[in-house]
Amino acid sequence: MAQEGTEEKTQGDFDGNGTKEYVYAKVSDCTDECDGRCDTTMYFSDKNIKPFTISMAKGGALYNLGDLNNDGKDEIGFYPNWCTSCWHSFYVYTLSKTEWKQFVDPISTHCNQWEEDKFPIKKDPKKKGNVIITTSEWKDDDIKISSKSVKVN
Secondary structure, three states: OOOOOOOOEEEEOOOOOOOOEEEEEEEEOOOOOOOOOOEEEEEEOOOOOOOEEEOOOOOEEEEEEEOOOOOOOOEEEEEEOOOOOOEEEEEEEEEEOOEEEEOOOOEEEEHHHHHOOOOOEEEOOOOOOEEEEEEEEEEOOEEEEEEEEEEOO
């Protein structure tokens, strides 16, 4: 059965105008077995903010990441659901004038990382203008979780 209208919502000031709005996700053309296109589109309660779509996502978890680059706008994190594997990319988006763009490259994560409560991205408290990216990788026949500080502005 198709997962039409699966919604989760998160509040934040994603356009930097000082007013909070909601972002919510809707899945289209996706079965319980992840057959179909499986597109998840993020829509906003403020219709002036353009929606954006992530392919190969059967819904997922939305996060307000706060203002990671000190531009006055909250960034959005999205962790997609999928039918197979524990490996998923964590996506981070920022609103640039009128278009959504990836804030950083998709961050490879494994469910072990989530179970250990090692969130994929956060502001670096020691380096202004940096974020700490925590990622999972397959290395030496095991899953390794590592973090590094990356300049974003």
